[in-house]
Amino acid sequence: MKINLQINQRWQEFAITPADSLLKTLRAAGYYGARHGCESGECGACTVLFDGRPVNACMVLAAQAEGHPITTIEALGEHPEQGWKTTAGLHPLQTAFVESGAIQCGYCTPAQILAACQLLAHDPDPSEMEVRQALSGVLCRCTGYVKPVQAVLHAAAVMRGEVVPGNETAEVYIPRVDLPPTGGASEDLPAGSAPGLQVEPRTRILPKVLVTPEAQSWQRVGKPEIKVDAIKLVQGKPAFAADFEKRGMLVAKVLHSPHAHARIRRINAGRARELPGVAAVLTYQDIPRVVYSTAGQSDPIPGPLDSFSLDHKVRFVGDRVAFVAAETEEIANEALELIEVEYEPLPAILDPAEAMKAGAVRLHDEPEYVNFADSDPSKNLAAEIRIDIGDVEKGFAEADYIFEDEYEVPKVQQAHIEPHVVVTYWDEDDRLVIRTSTQVPFHARRILAPVLGLPVKRIRVIKPRIGGGFGGKQEVLIEDVAAHLTIATGRPVIYETTREEEFIAGRSRHPMRVRMKTGVKEDGTITANAMYALSDTGAYGCHALTVTGNTGHKSMALYVGDGPYRESPNIRFYADIVYTNHPPAGAYRGYGVPQGYWPVERHMEKIARNLKLDPLEFRLKNALRVGELHPFSTAWSEGREPRPETIETCGLEECVRQGKAVIGWDQKYGSPAWRQVIGKPHLRKGIGVAMVMQGTAIPYLDMGGASIKMNDDGSFNLLVGATDLGTGSDTVLAQMAAEVLGAPVEDIITYSSDTDFTPFDKGAYASSTTYISGTAVVRAAEKVAERIKIRAANMLNVELSTLNVQPSDIRLFNCKAVAPDGRSVSLTEIAHNALHHTDQEQIMAVASYMSPVSPPPFAAQFAEVTVDIQTGQVTVDKLVMAVDSGVIVNPLTASGQIEGGMTQALGYAVCEEMGYDEAGRARERDLRTYHIFQAHEMPELETIFVETFEPSHPFGVKAVAEIPMDGVAPAVGNAVLDACGAQIDNNPVTPEKIWRALRMN
Ligand code: FES
């Protein structure tokens, strides 16, 4: 049928089917700013204005839109510089989002801006809560909503004509904060009030930063530069994988198993293949049987090879059974219904403890299975870890007290708003192009080559803009589906997962049961600490060893003991990582470490309270310090040879000092008056803490490369294989290059990543990009700078031959090469000289970096909660994180990472959990039943950066992205204990658990 729609004040005719949604129609017409994140009206990524009101375009039929003006993000504004054309530039909301750092992956950004646009049209002076309510229909998994809310308030002020500081971020930037010393006598606060201290009552765009002396003279590093990709993202440009168009493209769909464990006795795709519009149906009978691991890790993958693109056995509800490619999504779905499958159901294992029992049904009996280290499929064991440091039994024997307890952490989802998307096609040279939303383009190419029967050189993987990954896209999860179908049909294929597929067939965080045993002296000295983790990897062992290894490696390293125990700590970490018939777990931001800190920090709290010790002092007394050996560095290294590593920087004590001052610890902790809320006797307030450490990259393994090329105008192309999935890594890499080259960030044209054109990089994981890829960028920039200085010296010496300038005397800044006597040549002049005039050359360089160390960031995380002791309802009022992540290259993007990470961790703390019924069927299949925090539900978030200068990096950086995930849940658990005495050992801390715990007390 034909309809006429008024879109952005322009009438357009569309040929549609009655079932076509407005979202599908808009995207087909090139309005890419409306995005797909779900199919059921929950994520809001598809928001457009319909009669001036925000609606979810996925829930409106295109036919219903006739006669209703539609506004998409494309109507708002455009890049202010369009060559000779004069434009009005960006809308004030778009400008505010750019300048406030409100964009991370940018997938939700057009929807947020449109929702805000409607708010400001009706209320030019909204309150912060009104802004939060307006944004509440658009889920954002990256930002924690802090900066988007501030951006809307800022834009509102601009639109009201108020004089708003041109760069608010610079104004609120606080180079050094001197807070009063803490630890003095605690003074009771009046009930229900907050201490105030130095914190402004409203959230701020920029965090507090305690700047190291080394960083104070830099021009670009350490500054809140605007993200290099912000302008395209606020315009909703077609930057993501699903925005890519190709003539004749087929749509792929996957048939998923309804059984948790079964053999496929018979499969008949005949009727599906005959359906008009179906181009191919593939079953295990149609493609080569190649065993591999889907884990996107360096070679050799530290885990078993136990997966096939398609198999004659299914191992979880949601496992793959067949692939279909058809002309339309509707035909592909219809074809799935026509595939006849006869299953032989097998007993399913849904409890990890059952998986280890003798005689348990075996999940992996395929002869192709390849062991790694101690994996043993005959015991359903994907991996086993046994680490003993020091003499643990002697340490227990020397203790005055032994504390033992069991804890549990749930399976949770990355829930990036952009689903997994891949487009594959043969190029004109018969090379297979894979354009995919991946965190690991180079690993994907290497892993896929044998699976597809192609040499690496005939595969090109392109990573476009990624709409969030959080580890979920550190997996070669979908690329083979589309690639097999392109090989079968010769045609381009797109495969975009549905939200339900994300839940039933995507990856997740490993659930674990953890046993802790800790020996402690009367004075609080830890004499020995032991953890046993039973980890459920699900049906396949992707990341099984390494995720669970990091559970111990990072969380059990923090508390080494004191006195002689500090010199020779006694630590044990044992783990069994078992196969079950649950959907596979995998990488999720934090990579096993949040699972470790829930038991460790809940356990430390119990010990401190039991021994009547100050919980902060007890922790700091036993915590790892500068100059000490990372206790695990000689014991374990992700399945490879461990090597000793000394802690060079640790700002943990200062983090505690700063964090406790900001949250008002001394005034609140242990204050009976503060716990009460005036007029509400059923409410109790509580405060809790957790201390954490992470790692920065994987030593002696992961490598990143960078290349830099100088252009005629003195700008530079920076090519990196590193993968910006919304973290801002393209921006911080550009900042480091700009610092070395004396150029503004906008003169560094950053491109990531394409296996044909950018240097190798291990990809975005292990919080390593700024550290590993950043060092590669600095090295490449230094080589380019050296060439520039040599040429500049020659040019200056030709001008005035009596005053010879040495290249080493020249400094690069303000787009110039400047001699000590003040003479200078511009980068443009140098580029012209190099490319066109004298001894012509292309000034360019390539460099790479692999680190021998993995310097840990440290943090203190605090939570303040209110508990309703009648219902168990818990409200998290405030989260504070003081973190030593080394030097902060960009406080705007780094604080966005912390805010977003704390928000994800908050879900882990109080509401996120994936459950399964007795048949292994997922309970959560959409973003309604799996709740992630919305803008109006958020607590106050506060970030403080306590800089140290990590000597192993040219700009002193350590990791930022993962550490905020680690301490929120235990801090909240400890705050709930503080508030009402409820001991919750299994997170998340739900009202039901609190209610039950209070009834049992
Ligand atoms: S795509 Fe429309 S609400 Fe999610």
Ligand code: FES
């Ligand atoms: S920036 Fe909002 S989903 Fe990524």
